[in-house]
Amino acid sequence: MPIRVTFSTNHISTIDYYKNVSKDSGQSLSSVLSEELYRASQSHATKRIPMIKDKSTPKKTDMEFYEEIWQERILIPQNALDAMEFKNNVKRNEMNKLEKEKIKEKLEDIINNTGVCNAIYIYTERKVNNVRRLAAGIGSILLLRKTVHDDVFFGIKKAILIPAIELIAYRIDTSLENHGVNTNFPHICWIPIYYINNKAVMIPVIRKKDVSLMTKPEGEVVIINPFSE
Numbered sequence: 001m002p003i004r005v006t007f008s009t010n011h012i013s014t015i016d017y018y019k020n021v022s023k024d025s026g027q028s029l030s031s032v033l034s035e036e037l038y039r040a041s042q043s044h045a046t047k048r049i050p051m052i053k054d055k056s057t058p059k060k061t062d063m064e065f066y067e068e069i070w071q072e073r074i075l076i077p078q079n080a081l082d083a084m085e086f087k088n089n090v091k092r093n094e095m096n097k098l099e100k101e102k103i104k105e106k107l108e109d110i111i112n113n114t115g116v117c118n119a120i121y122i123y124t125e126r127k128v129n130n131v132r133r134l135a136a137g138i139g140s141i142l143l144l145r146k147t148v149h150d151d152v153f154f155g156i157k158k159a160i161l162i163p164a165i166e167l168i169a170y171r172i173d174t175s176l177e178n179h180g181v182n183t184n185f186p187h188i189c190w191i192p193i194y195y196i197n198n199k200a201v202m203i204p205v206i207r208k209k210d211v212s213l214m215t216k217p218e219g220e221v222v223i224i225n226p227f228s229e
Contacts, residue, residue, distance in 0.1 A: 062189040063172070066205045069149055070191060076116065076143040082106070085136040093128055093227045099135060100223055107141070107221040117218040118144040120156060122194055122201065126227045137227075142194065146218060152188065153211045155204045156222050159193075164200045167192070176202070186210035196226050 018036070022029040060068075071077075086099045107119040119141055126137030147154045166175040172190050173183050187204040194201040201224060 062205075063191050066152065066154075066189060067191045069152075070154060070193060073149050074144055074146060074154055075193070076145055078143060080141040080143065082121070082139045082141055083137075084139060085134070093126070093225070095135075095223070095225050095228065103139070103223050104221050107223075110141070110143070111219060111221070114143075115145075116143045117146050118156060118220045118222075120144070120159070120193075120222045120224065122196060122224045123227060124196055126225065140194070147220065148208060148218075151208050153206045153208050153215075154191075155187075155206055156220060157215075159201055159203050159222055159224060161196075161199045161224065161226055162202050164192075164195060164198055167200060167202075172202070199226060 018032050019029060021027075022032045025032065084099070084103065086096070086102065103121050107121055110116055110119055121139050121141055123137050123139045126135065128135045144156070147156055160176065160179070160181050162175055162179060166178070169175075170178070176183050176190065183204075185204075185206075187206045187210075190202045190204050192200040192202055
């Protein structure tokens, strides 16, 4: 049984739009509005979207939302410290092939012998003695349960270092572009996963459907040397 409802609106353009729909469809304005309200109610019910937003609860940004998922669902809350020393062909602050291979072997051993799926090695201190051709340092190892959660992928292979002050002064994408970082790919946002020497390690959050089929979802190792610049 139809129920008569009376309401008023300040949005004249909205009423004009539905009047045109009414005219084009040959239906009465009340019928058009009734159908629209029904579709809207079903959409809200299906998506569980509240009709009236709770303004008392601040809305999280995408970065805040996915950073929280990273902390709670991806990162294993047990950072390991590691000391490394390398000789032979050390060139200033750049890592040589042997150094990268040794760190990669260490991370792969952790992945193969534990329940860890991915690992990131970040140098927190590194010294180079060019006379003795020696490099030594301390690194923090981030252990990850996975890189995929629900329908999103955390792109650790695209990790980049950005001065933290720039993240405050500029939009994140603008700051990344200023450092020559390619952001021309589908992504939701970038999130910080670690801070070292006034810089933030940033990674992109990507919808799983937008990830290349060639991308290896698990078993990845990433090495970051903040002292190479």
